[in-house]
Each structure stands twice: as structure tokens, then as C-alpha cells.
Amino acid sequence: MQVTREMFNEVMAPNYNPAGFIPVRGQGSRVWDQNGDEYIDFAGGIAVNVLGHCHPELVAALKEQGEKLWHLSNVFTNEPALRLAKKLTDATFAERVYFANSGAEANEAALKLARRYALDNFGEQKDQIISFKQGFHGRTFFTVTVGGQAAYSDGFGPKPGAVEHVDYNDLDALKAIISDRTCAVMMEPLQGEGGIISPTDEFVKGVRALCDQHNALLIFDEVQSGVGRTGELYAYMGLGVTPDILTTAKALGGGFPIGAMLTTAKIAESLKVGTHGSTYGGNPLACAVAERALDIVNTREVLDDVKRKEQVFRDGFAAINDKYHVFEEVRGKGLLLGGALNKDYQGRAREFLVAATEQKLMCLVAGANVVRFAPALNISDEDIKEGLARFERAVERVVNG
Numbered sequence: 001m002q003v004t005r006e007m008f009n010e011v012m013a014p015n016y017n018p019a020g021f022i023p024v025r026g027q028g029s030r031v032w033d034q035n036g037d038e039y040i041d042f043a044g045g046i047a048v049n050v051l052g053h054c055h056p057e058l059v060a061a062l063k064e065q066g067e068k069l070w071h072l073s074n075v076f077t078n079e080p081a082l083r084l085a086k087k088l089t090d091a092t093f094a095e096r097v098y099f100a101n102s103g104a105e106a107n108e109a110a111l112k113l114a115r116r117y118a119l120d121n122f123g124e125q126k127d128q129i130i131s132f133k134q135g136f137h138g139r140t141f142f143t144v145t146v147g148g149q150a151a152y153s154d155g156f157g158p159k160p161g162a163v164e165h166v167d168y169n170d171l172d173a174l175k176a177i178i179s180d181r182t183c184a185v186m187m188e189p190l191q192g193e194g195g196i197i198s199p200t201d202e203f204v205k206g207v208r209a210l211c212d213q214h215n216a217l218l219i220f221d222e223v224q225s226g227v228g229r230t231g232e233l234y235a236y237m238g239l240g241v242t243p244d245i246l247t248t249a250k251a252l253g254g255g256f257p258i259g260a261m262l263t264t265a266k267i268a269e270s271l272k273v274g275t276h277g278s279t280y281g282g283n284p285l286a287c288a289v290a291e292r293a294l295d296i297v298n299t300r301e302v303l304d305d306v307k308r309k310e311q312v313f314r315d316g317f318a319a320i321n322d323k324y325h326v327f328e329e330v331r332g333k334g335l336l337l338g339g340a341l342n343k344d345y346q347g348r349a350r351e352f353l354v355a356a357t358e359q360k361l362m363c364l365v366a367g368a369n370v371v372r373f374a375p376a377l378n379i380s381d382e383d384i385k386e387g388l389a390r391f392e393r394a395v396e397r398v399v400n401g
């Protein structure tokens with residue numbers, strides 16, 4: 001069958017608007033389309049392909065498990081899931097793991113657990129969930145409601161209740177509405193979709209203190225910031241603040257769908273038999289790939305190299321900006337970086353993305369004013385250099401019309 005981009009409009013629901021070419025093959029941080037054109041990948045499948053495309057060890061893990069056992073349901077447990085859960089608990093504050101298939105599902109589990117934990121331990125009046133404007137937590141109806149972007153949550157009828165939003169990095173605003181009625185505060189420890197916004201030290205520590213003061217659980221959504229992205233295994237490790245519940249997905253499977261919610265033994269008690277579940281969650285195939293990805297990422301060499309590469313990117317963007325003056329600042333941490341456009345280019349992030357695509361570079365946006373980069377953590381210095389050269393040509397095109 002001859003497959004073309006035009007087919008998308010004929011057979012797919014119109015909720016996406018993909019690029020004009022169809023990628024067919026990837027290796028490391030390079031991708032080829034149907035015409036054999038080669039792209040450098042600074043997008044990483046939206047912070048997912050943490051080890052690039054078709055990493056030989058992930059392919060081996062997939063093949064090995066694919067010939068043993070794919071799926072059982074949670075009527076049975078399995079070895080890869082137990083090994084992965086053991087490694088995640090050994091590597092983090094957490095003592096218990098719930099597996100899901102995506103970030104939204106991990107967050108849905110976290111929010112339901114927070115509500116149930118409050119009900120079990122404090123009573124039904126403790127139901128308020130506080131989260132932050134511009135936050136993103138997924139597209140199920142509960143997670144989109146907790147997320148702080150009306151464009152994603154409105155237009156679907158009545159929303160789940162008792163959800164409040166305040167400005168990120170505004171501790172006083174949180175202080176003003178948090179109370180003993182608050183069951184949880186949910187936040188990204190580095191806002192991704194919302195524009196690559198880091199929390200201030202005072203803010204993130206203040207949020208923790210307010211949660212403690214009011215017996216509210218602190219949920220860190222590390223779906224985008226987790227698994228080495230910031231140069232720590234999880235971003236919380238670099239902030240000096242430990243959450244009560246952490247969600248992880250995206251990079252966890254290195255491109256294979258998986259999500260997880262991590263928490264303490266005490267909080268997990270409220271997820272009693274039958275309270276929550278998933279048919280596929282924790283399936284052996286996903287867990288085998290994720291286990292291998294975690295083994296590779298969670299080493300000092302890989303994590304330290306993320307910090308080194310951050311500087312290579314920052315130096316490259318600074319040199320481009322010296323010439324073309326498009327960014328007000330480059331922000332973010334590790335290999336989750338955002339070029340925030342200055343006042344001359346407000347609202348035009350998409351133009352930079354389109355121009356980059358024309359130069360055979362894949363990148364992302366985070367809102368209308370930020371060009372976002374989330375490459376594989378193991379991207380080679382050569383690919384960074386070539387990608388930056390392509391990005392410079394794209395910037396030149398936008399600037400010179």
C-alpha cells in the first residue's frame with residue numbers, strides 16, 4: 001500500500017497536525033523519511049527517546065522479552081515488572097510502585113490515590129487539589145482539569161470538582177488558599193509544556209513546607225523532567241525537596257509506552273485491592289525495555305554527561321543569539337531547554353519550528369513563545385554540532401523573512 005501524508009487527513013481524527021513528511025527509520029539521534037532525507041532529532045519524541053532511536057540494548061531487551069512473554073494482565077505478576085519496581089524504589093525515595101501506560105494514567109492514579117488517602121486518614125472534607133497555571137499533567141479529564149491550561153480543559157462539560165489553580169513560583173498565592181481542606185498539591189518540578197519554567201528554590205521548598213503544615217500530599221509530576229533529563233535521575237534530587245508521590249513516564253520506556261507512580265509504603269496502603277487498576281499496566285514487554293533503559297541512564301557517567309551537554313547547547317544558542325538576537329533567555333535544565341523569544345518575536349515559536357524542519361532539524365515548541373529542545377541524553381557531540389548549525393540556518397531564515 002502506498003502511504004502518503006495526505007492519507008492522514010482521510011483516515012485519522014483531526015486532533016493532530018503532523019509535519020509534511022513521514023519518518024520511516026531512526027538510528028541514534030538521526031531520522032530518515034520516506035524520501036531518504038535525513039533529520040537531526042532535537043525533539044526526542046517529546047522527551048521520550050532518552051537513548052535515541054533503536055538503541056541496540058533496548059532493541060535486544062525488546063526482542064528477548066518479545067520471545068518470552070508479552071502480556072498477562074494483573075491477574076498475574078511478572079519478573080520484569082518486579083525487577084523494574086525494585087530498581088525504581090532502590091533509586092528513589094519511594095517504597096511502592098504502580099505501573100500504568102502513560103503519563104496521564106500515572107497522574108490519574110496519583111490524584112485518585114491522594115483523594116483516597118485523605119478520605120481514609122482525615123475524612124471527606126479534605127478533597128481540595130491545588131495545582132499551577134500553565135501546568136500540564138495529561139489529557140484524561142481529571143488530569144486536564146488539574147492542568148493549568150483552559151485551552152486543554154474547557155469545552156468538555158462539567159469538570160471534576162475541588163481543583164484550584166495558582167500562579168507557579170508565587171508562594172503567597174498558594175499560602176492564601178491552602179488549608180487543612182487541601183488533600184494534595186500537584187506540580188511539575190520543571191514546567192515543560194507551560195514554557196520551560198524552573199521553580200525558584202524558595203518556592204519549591206515553601207510548597208513542601210506548606211504541604212507539611214496542612215497534611216497535604218506533594219505530588220511531583222516528573223513525566224517530562226524525569227529519567228535523567230535534568231542531569232539527575234529525577235529532578236527532585238537536584239532541588240533538595242522530596243515529594244510524597246512522584247509520577248514518571250515519557251523517557252522511562254525509552255520510546256516504549258509505560259508510566260509509573262511512585263510513593264511511600266504508608267500512602268500506598270490506600271490503594272487497596274480493587275481500588276484502581278489497568279489491563280496493560282506493568283506488562284512484561286514494557287517493563288523489560290524500561291528496566292534496560294533505567295540501567296543505562298542511571299549511571300554517574302550518563303547523568304554527568306547531560307550536564308556537560310547542557311553547556312554545549314547553551315554555548316551554541318548563545319552564539320546564534322549573538323548574531324540574530326531572537327531569544328530573551330535560554331532556560332531549563334539539563335537537556336530540557338527552552339529558547340524564550342524576545343519581544344520582537346512574540347507568538348512566533350512555531351515559525352522557528354517550521355524553519356528548523358525545512359533545515360532537516362526536529363525540535364519542539366512550548367507554547368507560542370518558546371522553542372523547546374529535548375534531545376536524547378546520549379546524543380553525540382557531532383550531532384549536537386550539526387543540529388545547531390541547522391538551527392542557525394533556520395533562525396537566519398526566520399529573521400531575514
Ligand SMILES: *Cc1c(COP(=O)(O)O)cnc(C)c1O
Nearest residue numbers: 102103104136137138192223224
Ligand atoms: C507529557 C506529559 C504528561 C502526559 O503524558 P502522556 O504520556 O502524554 O499521557 C503529563 N505530565 C507532564 C509533565 C508531561 O510532560
